[in-house]
Amino acid sequence: MSVLVVAEHLRGQIRDVTRELVTAGRELGPVTVAVIGQDPGSLVDAANIDGVAEIVTVTIGAGEFENDAYQAAVEALIADRKPRVTLLGFTVNSMGYGPAAAVKLGLGFASDVHGIALEGDAVVATRSFYGSKVNAELEFPGADGVMLLLRPTVWAPAEGRGSASVSSLEVAAPASRARHRELVEASTSSDVDITQADFLLSIGRGIGDKENVEMFKELAEKMGATLSVSRPLVDAGWMPSSRQVGQSGKTVKPSVYLAFGISGAVQHLAGMKASGTIIAVNTDPEAAIFNVAQYGVKADLFDVAEELEKLY
């Protein structure tokens, strides 16, 4: 089964997710890695990962990612190499063009995939629905090929140097209708660096009201923890984004991660599941965060927080 992996890179560096895609891909068959960029040759060395049979470079005009250029390149690669499976990361860039290419080419498609199996010649993808509370197996009958966007941090990044052959593919550049202008750093006016903390007390939507932030701030201070938050609290403007844990915030790895009222959206879990010990307090016994926590508490957050405060 031939596999096409589309490498993702930013500012001249191959991103980790690319190595994860190689790990997933090489279990299915010979892997071709596509490197699409202004100077793709400079990334060939980094893309030459153990298990990669071939690297194809596609030169485009844009210095960083652009939707139209990537879509045209991936469509040309699929037409030329006819892979059975095309693997992209479930990332912001892939979200911008992957489904477009797939619907246009009549490919089977699924995103946020966290399991792939082969049954004879058929691909079966596993992904979650309904707040990660159930899984589903998906099949793609009749499709010429399948495009899967894989959930980051599920497959281990492939290590080691490969011995891939290198070739290039000429792709006619479309006029870009969405032009990259600049990359802007997230605000660095941060009071604290949560990635350096050894003990994070993290709060989520379950705390209910803005007024309750103060109580947990005090509890964190007493316990000697640094306060971090999940995305909804940043969206609501209750806390600055510098405190946000998750895919669109910071990836953290403290010795202890104590979570109050965080249900555990996939994007949040990706940012904290490598923590040493995870303790989660939540009122919903089915909350997805209990899947990654070592210790779980199903109780009223405020009762537990109040009692905890008395101990410090």
Place this chain on the structure above:
Amino acid sequence: MKTVVCIKQVLQLGDEVEFTDDGLDVDPDYLDPALNEWDSFATEEALQLRERLGGEVVLVTCGSKASEAALRRCLAMGADRAIRIEGVARDPFSVARALAEVVSAENADLVLCGVQSSDAVQAATGTALAELLDLPCAAVVTKVDYDAGARTAVVDRELEGGLVDRVEIDTPAVLTIQTGINEPRYANLRAIKQAEQVEIDVRNAAGGGAPAYRVRKMFVPDRGEGAEMIDGSPAEIAARIASIVKERLV
């Protein structure tokens, strides 16, 4: 300025789950409907554009009559009219095809979708819709600076790690809107009552085209050992948490 906002009534699963007899989906009795969170931000963004530039905000959804509740919530926020498309499968390509048919006839200046729906998390419908409409697309947008005269918009795309990709996009375009881009307004009681009276334009999907996938089995995942659950009174729980924290921080 005409903006079309594509919304979805999502289904939320509570503490318990039972599956339908064919095992392909959750039994609807265990699912509670709600407006997809991302879509309230998309609707708010459209309303703010209308406040600045005038024009119209048109809602489109795919779903049964029950999903009109989601449309009415957005009507109560201030959208002008609403279209519901019947008989559409729930996978993102089937939804995108049904939407494309209706949206293309609207000749909108902008089409807004939520980044993803909370019950399926495919982040695919908006991007597939852009392809079917042959419009440019920007995904995961946290800021829209629309220039009606130039027929372009400068938008911020939120990459991983909080990095922002600033893009100039030709319009009409499809933008998928991220949460936090604005503060969705609350509808007042009067607006909610008025929205109940609005007639919703119901269409039938033409159908055709392959779905993105076919569900062959839905199941509760094996959680492995999962978390060790700490029971007891709040005081006992707190004591146990404190002792674990103390032990692990050494």
